[in-house]
Amino acid sequence: MITLPPGPILALDTSGAACGVALWHDGQVLARRDATMTHGHAEALAPLTRDALAAAATAVADLGAVAVTVGPGSFTGLRVGLAFARGLGLAAGRPVLGVPGPVVLAHMARAAAPAGDLDDDAESIVVVLDARRAEVFVQPFAPDLTARGPVLSLRPDAVTERLPATGRVCLTGDGVALLPGGVIDETRLRVDDTAASPPDPAVLAALVAADPGAALAPRPLYGRAPDAVPAPANPRAPAP
Numbered sequence: 001m002i003t004l005p006p007g008p009i010l011a012l013d014t015s016g017a018a019c020g021v022a023l024w025h026d027g028q029v030l031a032r033r034d035a036t037m038t039h040g041h042a043e044a045l046a047p048l049t050r051d052a053l054a055a056a057a058t059a060v061a062d063l064g065a066v067a068v069t070v071g072p073g074s075f076t077g078l079r080v081g082l083a084f085a086r087g088l089g090l091a092a093g094r095p096v097l098g099v100p101g102p103v104v105l106a107h108m109a110r111a112a113a114p115a116g117d118l119d120d121d122a123e124s125i126v127v128v129l130d131a132r133r134a135e136v137f138v139q140p141f142a143p144d145l146t147a148r149g150p151v152l153s154l155r156p157d158a159v160t161e162r163l164p165a166t167g168r169v170c171l172t173g174d175g176v177a178l179l180p181g182g183v184i185d186e187t188r189l190r191v192d193d194t195a196a197s198p199p200d201p202a203v204l205a206a207l208v209a210a211d212p213g214a215a216l217a218p219r220p221l222y223g224r225a226p227d228a229v230p231a232p233a234n235p236r237a238p239a240p
Contacts (some may be wrong), residue, residue, distance in 0.1 A: 002212040005094060007064030008056070009209055010049070011201035014041040014081030015073030015101045016129070016174065018198035019094045021048045024205035025064075031055035032202060041080045049084075060092045067208040069199050070098035070216055072129065072137045072151055072223030082218050089218075097208045097215035102127035102139040102173070103153060104199035107207060109172040109192040110145060123168045124148075125192075128159060128175035136175035137223045138162050151223045156180055163189075171195065 008025035019041050022032040033048040033055075053059065068085035071078045073239050082098075089096035106125045113123065122143055129137040131153050138159055140148040152162065157177045163169055172177075172192035 004212050005064045006057055006207070007062050007094075009065050009067055009205040010053075010063050010068040011205035011208070012045065012049070012081050012085055013044060013069045013101070013104075013199045013201045013204060014077040014084075014200045015069045015071055019048060019077075020198060020201040021043045021045070021052045022201035022205055023052050023058060024202055024209070029202045030058065036148050038074075038126075039076075041074075041077045044240065045080060045084050049088075060088060063088075063092050063094050064220065065089075065208065065212070065213070066092070066096045067201075067204050068098055068218055069101045069201075069204060070094065070102060070219060071221035072131070072153075073101055073130060073147070075222060078220045078222070079126060082220060086218055095212075096218045098218045099204055099215055100139075100151070100221055101147075102137075102141075103147070104204050104207065105129075105172055105197075106141045106145050108194055108197065108200055109170050111203075112192055112194050113170070123170050125166045125170045125172060126159075127162060128171060128173040128179065130173075130175040130178060130225065131150070136178055139147055140164060143167075151221065153218075153223050155220045174198075186196055 009022050011022045013020040020034045023030040023092045031052040033052045066085045066089045085096050105127045109125050125141045127139050131137045135153050139151045169189045172195045174196050176195045
């Protein structure tokens, strides 16, 4: 069993079209700062973190841990958040813990389910994220919120093949809007009210606090190979 050092958890999300920071302790959000953006995370993250810490009168040395979403998402955004989180953890001498964005979003969807309208415990959740390049990242979760397989990068019209065959299903994530018409079968599918929301850093912090042993190392989960690849060897280049 892993026990975190005492102190607030600083949680960061830069995996998508937002930059979010939350300072969380004992079930309460002490301070948070959020900004919607598709670019510029590197410039925004440090000031947002500074402002959140100042609002809670907390120093980096006071932290108990740093939590960060590890992806999938924007390649650049992920690298910014992970590098910043590791730097803070090193400076404070505190653990840095990672959680995949789909896990955070699945818990957000479960928390936002209409009270009394559905038997939440019997509803699967499928997270669909905009992966760009006319693709989406997809990860299904069982009703107990355990992942049913890894994150996959698919064409939007292939998502139906990955939906649970039976039972009620909640779709969430900013990629739901990219699904073709006819996918949303309202007899057993519904779209979460917070589907377009980015991973909430406060939920991320709560997950890490509840089960730090389930957290991942702060390394990127890209979901697919990067666009950039090494140049092929030049057969005419001189031998080293």
